[in-house]
Structure formats: C-alpha cells, structure tokens
Amino acid sequence: MSGRPQGFERGTDGPKVIVAGVDGSESSLRAASYASGLARRQNALLALVYVQPLTTAGAAFGVPVADTTEEIAEGLVAEIREAAERVRGIWDVRWEFHIFRGDPYNGLVTAADELKADAVVVGASESAGHRIVGSVAVRLVKAGRWPVTVVP
Secondary structure: OOOOOOOOOOOOOOOOEEEEEOOOOHHHHHHHHHHHHHHHHHOOEEEEEEEEOOOOHHHHOOOOHHHHHHHHHHHHHHHHHHHHHHOOOOOOOOEEEEEEEOOHHHHHHHHHHHOOOOEEEEEOOOOOOHHHHOOHHHHHHHHOOOOEEEEO
C-alpha cells in the first residue's frame, strides 16, 4: 500500500481551499477579511462566493431582481479587487470570485462541494428571523461536512 492518498482528501496538511460567503453585508465582509487571513497564513486559495437569489418576492411584482443581484455581484468584485490592490505586496493571497445561484444555504453547499472546500467562513446573520428559522451558518454547521467559522 502506498503512503500517498489517492484522489481528493479534505483537510490534509492544512486547508487548500477556503470558501467565504459574501453578500455585501458588514458581517460577510468581515468574514471575507478573516478568511483572507486564514488563506494567507495557510497558503490556501480563497474562494469568495456570492449566491445570487433565483427569485424573490420582488420578482413577482416586476422588480428586475436579476439586474439588482448582478449589480451586487459587480460591486462586491470591485470592492474585493480594490481591497486586494491596497494590500498587494504586503499580503499575497490567491483568490477567486464565484457566483452561484439559489438560496444562500444551498448555494454555499454547492460551492463548497464543487470547489472542494476544506473550510467555510460566513458572517453571522444580521436578521432577527434567523433566530427562529435557523441561520445559514447554523445549517452549515449542522451539515457537518466542513469546518465552519462564523464571524460576528
């Protein structure tokens, strides 16, 4: 038997891919910053993931949801690029920006699976309703498939 694992093995020798969910909220941007530090220290790839909603209540009333969520994604990319340029030469972090579609939980699960994430970092929910229904972070932890860090 060879001493080398065959195929993908999650979490060996530290994380190779860290997924951070971003949606433009303050807590998600703090999560991205935290994940960036983890990725830098571990020499891992930082995969910033925005989950674009499929539909919302606004879509039923003719609100152009796709345009709005596309603007959010473009704004996030611009903000992330600007932040990366500010620290260029001081911190070198390999990063990618991905857009997945769906609800936040399923979008992050799909992203983590497809990107072969070793860890997932998300911001704490800022919605009071999530205390009753359960936040994306709690659902990710309960899934038990990756180490999940929740940044306040």
